[in-house]
Amino acid sequence: MSVSPSFEYLEKLRDFFYGMLELRDRLREKGFNWPRPYELDGMVTGTVKVKVGFPAMLRNGVIMDVTNVEQAQIAEEAGAVGVMVLDKLPYDVRKAGGVARMADVKVIEDVMRHITIPVSAKVRIGHYYEAFILEQIGVDLIDESEVLTPVDEQHHINKWLFTVPFVNGCRELCEALRRISEGASMIRSKGEAGTGNVSEAVKHFKVLYEAINELYAAYRDGDEERLRDFARQCQVPIELVTLTARLGRLPVITFAAGGIATPADAALMMWLGADGVFVGSGIFKSQDPRERAEAIVLATAHWDDPETVVEAQRMVSEKASMMGIDIKSLKPEEMLQVRGV
Numbered sequence: 001m002s003v004s005p006s007f008e009y010l011e012k013l014r015d016f017f018y019g020m021l022e023l024r025d026r027l028r029e030k031g032f033n034w035p036r037p038y039e040l041d042g043m044v045t046g047t048v049k050v051k052v053g054f055p056a057m058l059r060n061g062v063i064m065d066v067t068n069v070e071q072a073q074i075a076e077e078a079g080a081v082g083v084m085v086l087d088k089l090p091y092d093v094r095k096a097g098g099v100a101r102m103a104d105v106k107v108i109e110d111v112m113r114h115i116t117i118p119v120s121a122k123v124r125i126g127h128y129y130e131a132f133i134l135e136q137i138g139v140d141l142i143d144e145s146e147v148l149t150p151v152d153e154q155h156h157i158n159k160w161l162f163t164v165p166f167v168n169g170c171r172e173l174c175e176a177l178r179r180i181s182e183g184a185s186m187i188r189s190k191g192e193a194g195t196g197n198v199s200e201a202v203k204h205f206k207v208l209y210e211a212i213n214e215l216y217a218a219y220r221d222g223d224e225e226r227l228r229d230f231a232r233q234c235q236v237p238i239e240l241v242t243l244t245a246r247l248g249r250l251p252v253i254t255f256a257a258g259g260i261a262t263p264a265d266a267a268l269m270m271w272l273g274a275d276g277v278f279v280g281s282g283i284f285k286s287q288d289p290r291e292r293a294e295a296i297v298l299a300t301a302h303w304d305d306p307e308t309v310v311e312a313q314r315m316v317s318e319k320a321s322m323m324g325i326d327i328k329s330l331k332p333e334e335m336l337q338v339r340g341v
Contacts, residue, residue, distance in 0.1 A: 013056060016251040017049055019243040023251075024048050026239050027160075027181070046163025054118075054165055055141070055186035055253040058082060058276055062266070062297045063120065063255070065089055065280035067103070071289075072111045072119075078293035079301075082118040082140070084278065085111050090147050090193035091281035091322065100148040102130040109137060120167075126152025128161075135164045141186070143167045147193045159183030169257065171204045173211035174234035175341055176250055181236045187250055188278055189269075191258010196282055196322045198259040198268065205256060205272045212249060219245035249273070261286070261321055263299030263312035270303035287320035 061081030066072045072083045087103040088096060102123050112119045120141035123130035125148070134142050142164055144157055156179065159166040165185035170176035176187045189208070191201030218226040219242065227245055231238040243251050253276070256269030261282030269277055277300050283293050295315035302308035 012247065016243070016247055017052065019247070019251055020048050020052050023237065023239050023243065026237060030237075051163075051165040051185040052252055055167070058118075058255075059253060060270075060301050061276045062293075062300050063276070063278050064283055064293065065278070066111065066284070068107065069110055069114045071284055072115050074290055074293055075283075076115045076117050078290065079297040080117060080293065081276070082120055083111065083115065084120045084122065084143060084280075086122055086147075086280075089281045089284055091196070091285050093147055094193075094195075100124075102127075102134070102148070105133065105137060108134070108139065112138070122148055123157075124148040125150035126155055126157060128157055131157055131162060131164075131166075135162055139164065141165050141167060144184075145169065146190060156182055159185075167255070170208065171341075172207045173215075173244075174236075176208065176254075177234050177236040177240055177244065180250070180252060181240055184252065186253050186255065188255040188257040189274075191256070191260075193258050193280060195259050196261040196285070198261065198265040201256050201258040201260065201269060202272065204258075205269065205274065208250075208254075209273050212244060215241065215245035216248040260296070262292075262316065262318075263295045263309060266296045267299045267303040267309045267312075270300060276300060281322055285322040286316075288316055292316050292320070 058081045063082040063084055064075040064080045065086055066075055066083045067086055067089060075083045085103045085108045087101065093100045103121055108119065108121050118140035120143055121134050121139050122143045122145040123134060125144055125146060131142055144166055146169055156168070157166070160183040166183065167186035167188055168179035168184040169188050169190035170179060171190050179187060189201045189204040191198065191204060215227065215230060227241050228238055231241040234241070254274060255276045255278055256272070256274035257278035259282070260266055260269065260277055260279050265282070266277045266279070277296070279296055283289050283296065286292050295312040299309045299312040
């Protein structure tokens with residue numbers, strides 16, 4: 001990255017930090033509960049700047065789903081910026097059926113002891129106490145995930161109550177803004193997890209940025225009424241809509257997730273505007289997890305260099321890829337992305 005774009009990115013990062021602080025103050029004025037920070041030798045933890053800034057440090061990186069220490073170590077050696085600990089990979093969650101819950105605390109703590117990169121874990125939508133447990137044991141990021149079985153079909157967790165940052169999924173802009181207004185520090189596409197089929201993630205990113213571009217045009221034209229109408233439609237504060245319109249992107253780091261299985265998939269999502277990618281079953285349900293993990297990390301970091309992406313694609317074989325699932329073959333009740341809208 002040259003000097004000029006670097007300064008431009010830092011200025012935008014500064015602007016959305018200040019915008020999030022302004023949003024916090026306005027939400028506080030409207031009666032939203034705000035976390036009471038813990039004090040340790042005069043230090044304050046869990047501030048908006050820290051909760052939003054931490055995911056920003058993961059930009060251009062890959063977070064990999066893992067179920068044990070061995071997989072976590074493969075992820076770290078491959079250059080992943082973090083791991084997400086689950087009881088089962090999304091592919092296996094889909095096949096097993098039943099109720100999918102948070103991973104075993106002992107497994108999460110074991111992974112934390114054996115690797116040095118950030119460790120995240122998933123909780124069920126609306127399950128406050130799974131989140132309290134993860135915060136207590138010290139995970140770096142919590143994913144309130146539709147991959148697990150929701151416990152509340154109507155409400156998500158109020159993430160302002162926590163000092164640990166949260167990531168939530170979305171299929172379109174209103175959904176993303178609702179999660180941010182609830183305190184999410186990071187957004188990802190939902191895609192259709194566990195399928196090895198990136199088509200839904202592609203659709204979600206295109207829908208997301210089409211709406212953002214329309215808001216940006218309205219902001220540029222001074223059409224405040226249009227911004228207010230959109231805020232009412234989404235049931236979110238006008239300040240959040242205005243901030244998004246002014247930035248021309250979501251005011252938090254946005255990763256792609258759901259069906260990414262090859263280096264080309266990862267590069268495609270970065271080209272569509274993702275800040276990084278989550279990869280789940282695509283790596284550890286393949287026959288070449290080590291090589292595929294390294295290749296996807298390479299393609300994500302250098303997505304704008306086609307020659308490097310070609311080299312990453314050469315590192316893997318389609319014959320070793322996970323067996324994908326055609327989205328059209330799934331019944332409506334088998335779709336995970338519709339949970340928790």
